[in-house]
Amino acid sequence: MSLDPRINRLDLKRVNDGEQTASHLITWEVFHQDKRGKQPVHAGIVHASTPEQALMFAKEQYARRGKTANLWVVKTADVYTFNSEDEAIFETTPEKTFRDPAFYKVRERIEAFQSKNKL
Amino acid sequence: MNNDAIKDLLYRMADDALIIGHRNSEWTGIGPMLEEDLAFSSMSQDKIGHAQALYNILYTSFGEKNPDMLAFQRAEKDFRSCQLVELPIGEYDFSLVRHFLFDHAEALRYGLLEASSFAPLAGLARKVRGEIRYHVMHADTFFKQLSTGNEVAKARMQSALNYALPYALGIFEPSAYEEALIADGVFAGEARLQELWLEKITPIVAAAGLQMPAIDAAKAIYGGRKGYHSEYLQPLLAEMTEVTSIDPAAEW
Numbered sequence: 001m002s003l004d005p006r007i008n009r010l011d012l013k014r015v016n017d018g019e020q021t022a023s024h025l026i027t028w029e030v031f032h033q034d035k036r037g038k039q040p041v042h043a044g045i046v047h048a049s050t051p052e053q054a055l056m057f058a059k060e061q062y063a064r065r066g067k068t069a070n071l072w073v074v075k076t077a078d079v080y081t082f083n084s085e086d087e088a089i090f091e092t093t094p095e096k097t098f099r100d101p102a103f104y105k106v107r108e109r110i111e112a113f114q115s116k117n118k119l
Numbered sequence: 120m121n122n123d124a125i126k127d128l129l130y131r132m133a134d135d136a137l138i139i140g141h142r143n144s145e146w147t148g149i150g151p152m153l154e155e156d157l158a159f160s161s162m163s164q165d166k167i168g169h170a171q172a173l174y175n176i177l178y179t180s181f182g183e184k185n186p187d188m189l190a191f192q193r194a195e196k197d198f199r200s201c202q203l204v205e206l207p208i209g210e211y212d213f214s215l216v217r218h219f220l221f222d223h224a225e226a227l228r229y230g231l232l233e234a235s236s237f238a239p240l241a242g243l244a245r246k247v248r249g250e251i252r253y254h255v256m257h258a259d260t261f262f263k264q265l266s267t268g269n270e271v272a273k274a275r276m277q278s279a280l281n282y283a284l285p286y287a288l289g290i291f292e293p294s295a296y297e298e299a300l301i302a303d304g305v306f307a308g309e310a311r312l313q314e315l316w317l318e319k320i321t322p323i324v325a326a327a328g329l330q331m332p333a334i335d336a337a338k339a340i341y342g343g344r345k346g347y348h349s350e351y352l353q354p355l356l357a358e359m360t361e362v363t364s365i366d367p368a369a370e371w
Contacts, residue, residue, distance in 0.1 A: 025152070046154050052260045057154035059253060060161045 028054035029079060030062050031072035040072050051075075120303045124296030125237055126181055127199065128306055131294070131344055132228070133173035134200035137190055138352070139221060140166030141359055145208050158257060162218075165250045172247075176239045191363040195353045201343040203286035205352040209279075212272075215265065216279040219258040220287040220320065226251045227315045228306075236304035259323060266327035277329050284332045288313070288339035 025047040031040035043062040048054035054073040063071060082089070101107070113119075144163035150156025174186035183189060203221060208214045229251055232244040266276045291313035300306040317334065324331045342348070362369050 047152060048154065050260075050264060053264060056257045056260050057158055060158040061154060064161065 025049050027076040028058070028073040029076050030054075030058040031074070032062050032068065033070045033072070034067050036069045038069070040070070045076065046073070048073075120237065120305065121296065121299040122181060124294075124299040124303070125240075125305055126177060126183070127294050127296050128300060129173050129177050129181075129240070130199040131201075133170045133177070133189070134198045135204050135221075135225075135290075136166045136173065137170035138198070138200045138355065139204040139217075140164070140170060141355060142204060142206075142208055143214065143218070146211075146214065151211055162254050162257065165247075165254065169243075169247055169250075172243050176243065180239055187363070191360045192367065195348055195356055196346040198346065198348065198352065198356075199344050200348075200352075201286070201289040201292065202340050202349050202352075203283065203289055203343075205343075205349060205355060206283075206286065207351055210275070212265065212275040212279040213283065215258070215261050216276065216283045217287075218254075219262045219323075220283055221290065222251065222254045222258050223320050224287070224290045224312065224316045226255045227319060228312055231307045231312065231315075234304075235306060240305070262323065263327045266329050273328065276327075280324070280329055281332050284334075285338045285340045288334070288336070289341050289343055291316070292339070292341040292344040294344055 026049065027045045027047055028051070029045055030043045032043040033040040043058075046054050046057040046061055048057050051073055055071060058071045058073055140163045143159060143166065147156065147160040147163070150159055170190065171186050174183075174189040177183040177189060178185050184192070203217060206213075206217070229244040229247060232240050233248070235241040235244065262276070265272050267273070291309040293309050294300075297308045297310070301308045321331050362371065
């Protein structure tokens with residue numbers, strides 16, 4: 001049993017379960033915000049035992065280059081997801097082009113505007 | 120302004136940063152976990168960067184040798200670093216406690232220097248403020264976490280603290296120039312810094328459930344600021360200068 005739910009979902013054959021996993025630190029999902037007001041974007045994970053420590057590690061792992069305004073860390077175990085077999089619920093979505101703004105006539109006007117302005 | 124006083128202050132700070140940066144970088148690749156290995160290594164790099172910036176002030180403002188020569192081509196007795204920074208890395212408890220004690224002093228020192236009448240140092244102090252803020256956050260986070268772990272962790276942190284504290288008091292070894300630095304508005308002086316440092320760390324140590332060792336000036340380990348070092352500095356310098364001693368003009 002891993003502390004990372006994504007690993008558990010893989011249903012891997014258990015090797016050496018027990019004492020080793022017990023000493024593992026839990027994982028935290030790291031979100032990186034490059035500018036104030038912009039939405040934080042998922043960057044990856046860190047291993048840590050407290051949220052403070054996770055932030056310390058996230059700073060060096062995901063904010064070592066370029067611009068950063070802030071970081072978020074969220075316990076991986078607190079992230080809820082669908083089971084992988086539920087992926088079927090998304091199956092026909094790509095066919096529903098009527099939900100795409102391009103489906104409507106306005107598309108022609110957008111294209112005309114884009115070509116006129118060379119966008 | 121008294122140039123000798125400022126130069127002495129710059130050498131003390133630069134040598135501290137260089138030696139602790141080198142020492143802490145010895146954890147690179149063997150840190151307790153990947154994330155911490157990376158964080159500790161990055162902070163070591165920052166320290167080396169601070170040393171370079173300080174040597175550069177000595178070079179540009181006072182005509183001392185260039186930063187590489189100051190770092191790699193001086194004799195052990197010319198180093199003005201305190202003995203705390205040259206001690207071997209030991210176990211991680213000691214390295215963390217040293218990081219905690221040293222970085223709080225460093226943060227407060229740069230904080231005071233932001234108001235220095237010596238402009239290059241005031242400018243540098245403002246520039247490194249953010250980096251050092253992170254170093255202190257990292258130190259506090261680990262200090263608290265390990266001290267409030269199990270009994271073994273707590274006992275190890277306490278004994279590391281008891282061992283390191285007399286050396287840490289050596290950070291504040293007064294120089295011959297204290298009065299000149301204070302009078303010229305360059306720096307508030309080591310005695311004032313030590314006072315601020317104790318005010319700052321004492322509650323953190325208490326909150327972590329550790330016992331603050333008695334502060335006894337007689338037990339402070341002085342000497343480093345005057346060029347008297349422990350048996351550990353010379354081997355460190357020998358290793359650090361291995362390349363330049365073969366080829367002083369080597370570029371890498």
